[in-house]
Amino acid sequence: QDALRNVEKHFREECQIFQKVKDLKTVYSEFATIEMIFPGKALKVYTAAYQTMQNISEEDLELFQNYLYPPDWSSSLNLVRPNSKKDQQTEHDEEDKDLDIIKEKN
Incomplete structure (x- = not known):
């Protein structure tokens, strides 16, 4: 009977090991499948985008x-260009005010 128990115990252990290996195989297979699906779908999207861009005409x-x-565009909005005379004049006016304040303090 001891021999039968030992055989039964050994058989259960081997079945558990086999089940773990089978589970690992399933997990790794699913992981590999998922990792392959993403680039495949990305390639489809890039292919469609490329084809769409190729269909754009020069006129478009x-x-x-x-x-x-x-x-x-610029004339309709009446934009002032940076470093224009108006901007420079405003800067000089501010500098003059600063100098006047310093002179008053002295």
């Missing part, structure tokens, strides 16, 4: 560029 590009950067 020009229209889009004109939409982003209209020819009269």
